[in-house]
Amino acid sequence: MTRVYLDHNATTVLRPEARAAMIAAMDLCGNPSSVHGEGRAAKAVVERARAQVAAAFGADGADVVFTSGSTEGASLACGDQNLQGSSIEHDAVRSWITEDLSVASDGIVTVADPGRTALQLANSETGIVQTLPQGLAVTDATQAFGKLPIAFNWLGATRALISAHKLGGPKGIGAVVLRRGTEMATQIKGGGQEMGRRGGTENVIGIAGFGAASEASARDLANGVWERVEILRNMLEQALVAGAGDTIFVGQSGRRLPNTSCFATPGWKGETQVMQMDLAGFAISAGSACSSGKVRASAVLTAMGYDEITAQSAIRVSLGPETSESDVLRFADTWLAKQKTYRARVACV
Incomplete structure (x- = not known):
């Protein structure tokens, strides 16, 4: 892999x-x-x-x-x-x-x-x-x-x-x-x-x-390298939106770094997503932080007015100059499949 x-x-x-x-x-x-x-x-x-x-x-x-x-x-x-x-x-x-x-x-x-x-x-x-x-x-x-x-x-x-x-x-x-x-x-x-x-x-x-x-x-x-990265970031978000349901994309309406996407599926904890995607071969970060084993909601999202459940469910995907189109599309396919599994499990509870 x-x-x-x-x-x-x-x-x-x-x-x-x-x-x-x-x-x-x-x-x-x-x-x-x-x-x-x-x-x-x-x-x-x-x-x-x-x-x-x-x-x-x-x-x-x-x-x-x-x-x-x-x-x-x-x-x-x-x-x-x-x-x-x-x-x-x-x-x-x-x-x-x-x-x-x-x-x-x-x-x-x-x-x-x-x-x-x-x-x-x-x-x-x-x-x-x-x-x-x-x-x-x-x-x-x-x-x-x-x-x-x-x-x-x-x-x-x-x-x-x-x-x-x-x-x-x-x-x-x-x-x-x-x-x-x-x-x-x-x-x-x-x-x-x-x-x-x-x-x-x-x-x-x-x-x-x-x-x-x-x-x-x-x-x-x-040389426009980061303009290309921004195109890939937008491609990633467009691919996710198609099947993301109630997933919230943070900051889309304003100016952002060209490589950064922060999004949350309320209830699906960020650190869980990070571990699942890591096992699938993708390195990303959670919008929440772990300190002494205790998960804290993202202070950034909380300050922006998001509730604690959403703030604990955020992840961050940040691209680089060497990121390829196949990288972001593979990530999108993998993440959407895991989100589908999460939703099916929640529906059975």
Whole structure:
């Protein structure tokens, strides 16, 4: 059985460009902070990657501060602020929010005080894209970077979070992007690396992969790769609608990430669907989370006004550049067959 990976919002397949850049960086023995030739060679790799990330993110003239990923980035970008935000934020950002904002039924958040607000650019679960107000304190652009045309210089945010493994780079490396001149409290103190904002020897190998993946993702956007993915996502949903009955598709009426489909059949628990589809050869995610064996309803769907049963029944299918038409049609056929079995079992109860 050939497995089909449809969980790209969790993490993506490593790009060959990133792999090649990382392998080349492995041969460098110098510390980027050293002034000798070997150190300068390592520093050149870091700075080249910084420029690649900045160019792909439309952040020329901004500061790119490398971190271990968006979770550390959230701590760095949010930890020195008193922020407003909503329940649709990723937990890494949500943990720094002190005042709640309401979420409309279409998943859109209204912001009254941008300078004190954290607002994600695109939701990892539903794919719903927000319009960011000017002067926004922090945006989590982790899911949007590499999938949507983005220019940080135009977004209106002061600080942004991005991560390599969401766009074909390695896990364990990300960045906070700052408008030039923005002050930010240091979370990890040390030798003054990353312009004094994040101490510790740079992860040269991971940074090299991040830079190469960012450059490749910008090329994909320019070449219409994600437009093709969106066509496949729509094809998937059209195939499911034909036999899905009362299944609810979240966010279809608004702007979404081109690769993301979130849908729920009320009563058919998301984690059950994930296990069934995994056994059938498909990797997807549930819209609910398991913590210590206890299933929680999706906080995102709950914030949008869905009842608990529906919020526990959501799954997320997220496509990637290598996803094929046969992949999505096979998934649709398999999922519909399992839904039919579920409905027959419920009817007999």
